[in-house]
């Protein structure tokens with residue numbers, strides 16, 4: 001009797017173990033499906049254009065050609081107000097006669113030559129969080145004309161959804177700056193595309209080491225005037241970037257405190 005009892009108990013145990021394995025397997029399968037769906041929804045699609053460029057697009061730019069007609073910014077030697085503190089937001093247009101220093105990246109985007117080194121270093125370091133792929137700059141410098149196109153497209157999109165002209169403009173301006181008021185016209189702000197959302201978490205924690213800031217955090221929208229954009233990074237130099245990161249402030253707050261506006 002005793003032996004039989006133990007035997008059936010063991011059988012019951014085995015059955016229970018099998019059931020647990022089965023449930024565990026199902027749970028793992030569901031989790032994997034959710035994870036895969038989650039990742040495919042994570043990439044920014046609001047304004048950052050999705051350009052499937054090869055991952056080596058950025059590393060291929062060894063020596064970007066300096067475009068003719070570019071000169072050093074007059075502000076470059078001004079230690080109080082270096083070029084990288086130029087504030088452009090919806091209340092501050094790009095300064096008149098702003099001079100550009102552009103180099104072209106392999107993917108065709110152009111950036112200020114002075115951020116070429118720190119940007120390359122940051123993107124190479126970011127590979128560890130991006131499935132070992134080099135993140136891609138999908139939008140660097142924009143001409144006023146290009147900014148106008150993007151703005152018009154966004155307004156038209158809201159118009160098609162049935163919003164009035166004024167409402168469509170207000171809504172578009174949450175995402176696309178009015179021409180003349182975009183940081184992209186400075187040449188040292190970039191939109192970065194990654195293979196996985198982890199890239200953006202990595203950038204938020206590490207970009208300051210290279211002098212870049214997460215320019216539009218969601219909790220600063222009222223001050224920056226722009227909705228959260230995880231892909232948009234802007235150069236401010238390592239010192240300012242470190243302070244902005246450590247204190248969790250935005251560029252507008254930093255510049256006001258340091259009286260650099």
Ligand SMILES: [Zn+2]
Pocket residue numbers: 139184189190191229231232233
């Ligand atoms: Zn941007």
